[in-house]
Amino acid sequence: MTPPPTFLGMPPFPEAARSAVSNPQLRHNLRKATHTIRDKRAHVVGELSDWAELRAAGAAIKDRTLRRLDEYLVAAEAAVTAAGGTVHWAADAAEANRIVADLVRATGETEVVKVKSMVTQEIGLNEALAAEGIRAYETDLAELIVQLGDDLPSHILVPAIHRNRAEIREIFVREMAEWGVPAPPGLTDEPAALAEAARRHLRERFLSAKVAVSGANFLVAETGTLVVVESEGNGRMCLTLPETLISVVGIEKVVPTWADLEVFLQLLPRSSTGERMNPYTSTWTGVTPGDGPRDFHLVLLDNGRTDVLADTTGRQALRCIRCSACLNVCPVYERTGGHAYGSVYPGPIGAILVPQLRGVASGKVDPQTASLPYASSLCGACYEVCPVAIDIPEVLVHLREQVVEGGGHRAERAAMRAAEWVLDDAKRLRTVQRVAARSRRLLPRRAPGPGAAWSDSRALPEVPARSFRDWWVRERSAPPPQPPAASPQPPAASAQPPAEQNRIEEDDR
Amino acid sequence: MRVGLFITCVNDTLYPRTGQAVVRLLERLGCTVDFPTAQTCCGQMHWNTGYGKRIEPMVAGFADTFAGYDAVVTPSGSCGAMIRDNHPRAAARAADPGLSARVAAVVPKVYDLTEFIVDVLGVTDVGAYFPHRVVYHPTCHSRRLLGLGDRPTALLREVRGLELVDLPGEEECCGFGGTFAVKNPDVSTAMGADKVRHAAGTGAEVLCAADNSCLMHIGGLMDRQRTGMRVVHLAEILASTAG
Ligand code: SF4
Numbered sequence: 041m042t043p044p045p046t047f048l049g050m051p052p053f054p055e056a057a058r059s060a061v062s063n064p065q066l067r068h069n070l071r072k073a074t075h076t077i078r079d080k081r082a083h084v085v086g087e088l089s090d091w092a093e094l095r096a097a098g099a100a101i102k103d104r105t106l107r108r109l110d111e112y113l114v115a116a117e118a119a120v121t122a123a124g125g126t127v128h129w130a131a132d133a134a135e136a137n138r139i140v141a142d143l144v145r146a147t148g149e150t151e152v153v154k155v156k157s158m159v160t161q162e163i164g165l166n167e168a169l170a171a172e173g174i175r176a177y178e179t180d181l182a183e184l185i186v187q188l189g190d191d192l193p194s195h196i197l198v199p200a201i202h203r204n205r206a207e208i209r210e211i212f213v214r215e216m217a218e219w220g221v222p223a224p225p226g227l228t229d230e231p232a233a234l235a236e237a238a239r240r241h242l243r244e245r246f247l248s249a250k251v252a253v254s255g256a257n258f259l260v261a262e263t264g265t266l267v268v269v270e271s272e273g274n275g276r277m278c279l280t281l282p283e284t285l286i287s288v289v290g291i292e293k294v295v296p297t298w299a300d301l302e303v304f305l306q307l308l309p310r311s312s313t314g315e316r317m318n319p320y321t322s323t324w325t326g327v328t329p330g331d332g333p334r335d336f337h338l339v340l341l342d343n344g345r346t347d348v349l350a351d352t353t354g355r356q357a358l359r360c361i362r363c364s365a366c367l368n369v370c371p372v373y374e375r376t377g378g379h380a381y382g383s384v385y386p387g388p389i390g391a392i393l394v395p396q397l398r399g400v401a402s403g404k405v406d407p408q409t410a411s412l413p414y415a416s417s418l419c420g421a422c423y424e425v426c427p428v429a430i431d432i433p434e435v436l437v438h439l440r441e442q443v444v445e446g447g448g449h450r451a452e453r454a455a456m457r458a459a460e461w462v463l464d465d466a467k468r469l470r471t472v473q474r475v476a477a478r479s480r481r482l483l484p485r486r487a488p489g490p491g492a493a494w495s496d497s498r499a500l501p502e503v504p505a506r507s508f509r510d511w512w513v514r515e516r517s518a519p520p521p522q523p524p525a526a527s528p529q530p531p532a533a534s535a536q537p538p539a540e541q542n543r544i545e546e547d548d549r
Numbered sequence: 550m551r552v553g554l555f556i557t558c559v560n561d562t563l564y565p566r567t568g569q570a571v572v573r574l575l576e577r578l579g580c581t582v583d584f585p586t587a588q589t590c591c592g593q594m595h596w597n598t599g600y601g602k603r604i605e606p607m608v609a610g611f612a613d614t615f616a617g618y619d620a621v622v623t624p625s626g627s628c629g630a631m632i633r634d635n636h637p638r639a640a641a642r643a644a645d646p647g648l649s650a651r652v653a654a655v656v657p658k659v660y661d662l663t664e665f666i667v668d669v670l671g672v673t674d675v676g677a678y679f680p681h682r683v684v685y686h687p688t689c690h691s692r693r694l695l696g697l698g699d700r701p702t703a704l705l706r707e708v709r710g711l712e713l714v715d716l717p718g719e720e721e722c723c724g725f726g727g728t729f730a731v732k733n734p735d736v737s738t739a740m741g742a743d744k745v746r747h748a749a750g751t752g753a754e755v756l757c758a759a760d761n762s763c764l765m766h767i768g769g770l771m772d773r774q775r776t777g778m779r780v781v782h783l784a785e786i787l788a789s790t791a792g
Binding site for chain 1 (some may be wrong): 556558560561562563564565566567569570572588589590591594595596597598599600601602603604606607610635648651689693694720721722724725726727729730731732733734735736737738739741752765766768769770772773783792
């Protein structure tokens with residue numbers, strides 16, 4: 041059996057991105073998909089006159105909850121238990137995987153159906169179950185494509201966004217038979233035909249499965265109710281048909297009350313799929329005799345989240361409701377796709393969440409992780425669309441500081457020190473400018489060494505014969521002209537800058 | 550009104566033309582412009598690359614150099630945003646406990662050139678003449694951080710002889726991003742290539758913006774791709790006259 045695909049050992053982002061941006065099919069698929077969903081989102085968000093207030097409310101609810109997370113978690117545990125469920129606490133991925141595997145084994149089953157869930161990908165649950173002889177079947181359409189294609193997810197909402205429909209047809213035709221009901225003969229790449237093939241393939245699975253594993257979008261503390269928001273209805277099948285349901289949920293998914301939930305049920309679908317309302321919202325509270333699973337287990341997962349919570353700037357990442365709007369507008373993601381980020385959480389949210397979960401604050405992370413906070417031009421498009429107002433650029437810069445403090449790159453540190461030496465002092469800056477101006481005819485238009493990173497694709501700017509400062513001192517350092525009579529406002533009496541600021545040491549030539 | 554010009558280190562060193570244009574333009578509009586030569590850099594490159602703890606001298610230098618002016622005008626959207634958003638943050642954790650107050654005193658007086666002309670001087674027709682077909686690229690920090698909105702295009706629309714055409718995908722980043730351009734050169738170039746393609750598709754001769762850093766990147770790509778287009782800072786267009 042071939043080993044499962046993995047993000048382990050991925051190169052740092054710039055290297056992974058290099059091959060991605062040179063892949064025309066990938067670039068085309070991503071441009072088309074991200075622009076379509078981006079436009080849909082902009083349209084439906086634009087319909088709401090109170091979007092800004094909703095967004096502020098979403099951020100405020102999450103912040104308030106995170107501040108007292110311990111209390112809400114205990115309340116949620118009590119409510120779930122009272123409703124007949126069992127709550128397990130997992131400190132990390134290994135513990136969560138161990139708990140789920142033991143629960144499945146206790147049922148005597150060797151197969152589980154899965155509701156689309158980011159957190160079970162974060163902990164590598166499918167691989168951990170496979171190692172115990174338990175096969176996990178993905179039932180979300182896009183997850184199914186990824187699983188059948190022996191591929192890795194590249195988007196939070198649409199894990200197979202890097203595939204076009206011709207590629208999907210090929211995967212179905214090639215792989216479905218090995219996993220169960222084969223693709224129908226003569227399958228075309230029409231979306232309806234592909235969906236029908238997936239439906240027939242999955243239907244049998246739903247009817248035979250005894251155990252389901254899910255995540256959850258929200259956990260309402262006051263009643264212990266879990267919430268899954270989805271489009272296809274496949275999640276609903278998994279949540280209702282099997283006898284045992286195991287839900288793995290990150291501790292940051294708690295919301296205190298149903299009134300709080302209401303805000304997020306407005307924010308999420310519009311931000312995520314660009315729909316006013318998602319087609320299926322499933323809620324369940326413990327177990328209900330004669331209706332749905334007879335056995336319900338909730339695994340509450342930390343896996344680095346309490347460390348994120350301890351960072352006052354970084355903790356806003358825990359507000360995330362995984363809508364993927366930031367991916368869809370990100371100009372970097374649009375050109376690299378998700379695999380380049382080397383994690384199940386790609387794009388802007390991945391760039392701020394993954395380094396934190398991997399402990400960048402401790403100063404000890406691998407080069408791949410350390411490259412993630414730099415995978416952004418800080419354009420701010422992500423912050424603009426984030427429904428819970430996570431200032432992603434602010435967190436990126438904050439994490440860059442942690443990378444630098446953890447050692448950073450020696451050559452870069454030396455260059456920054458040299459730049460400070462020049463920029464902390466106007467006289468030194470002027471001297472450096474003059475040296476550059478004097479040698480400007482000697483400067484190449486293509487730079488060697490590290491400068492090639494710029495000049496391979498971009499001409500270097502020409503250095504002018506004289507800096508602005510030089511020009512000013514020579515042409516204008518006579519007393520500044522008096523304001524003409526038509527000046528919009530007379531100068532304030534206190535507005536005289538210190539006299540020495542208008543002078544500069546004479547020419548050092 | 551006594552205006553202190555914060556030219557920015559990039560413009561000072563590489564684009565003196567832009568600074569000269571700002572001086573010419575503001576004087577034409579009746580301002581007294583001064584260039585305090587103690588100024589250096591806003592610290593943006595250090596801040597955005599993760600060296601923000603080292604910029605205290607630059608933040609203090611800026612606050613002290615420009616303390617005495619009625620208004621501080623800068624022709625760089627990203628440096629303006631750096632001062633407005635991040636100097637207070639940097640000052641809040643500085644060793645010098647008095648720095649926050651000095652920064653807080655100067656920050657409200659800092660304007661991007663187009664904000665200053667439109668909001669403070671109350672002018673949109675600056676009497677310019679520039680007979681070319683032009684696209685305006687709203688750089689990310691001009692647009693999202695400073696919120697310049699339609700001020701730049703309001704000014705451009707009044708320029709005689711200038712034909713302003715819409716730039717498709719104008720809200721998309723050009724891919725410069727400071728050290729991003731060299732840390733992630735392939736993605737940066739891919740983003741810039743799309744920007745250049747959009748601009749060239751309009752048939753414009755000139756792409757203008759309110760930030761020379763982005764223009765250095767876009768112009769460098771245009772040069773390598775032999776597009777025959779050029780980049781010009783907005784200030785230079787507004788400063789040019791028929792005479
Ligand atoms: S960071 Fe914001 S925009 Fe991105 S996935 Fe999370 S909630 Fe959505």
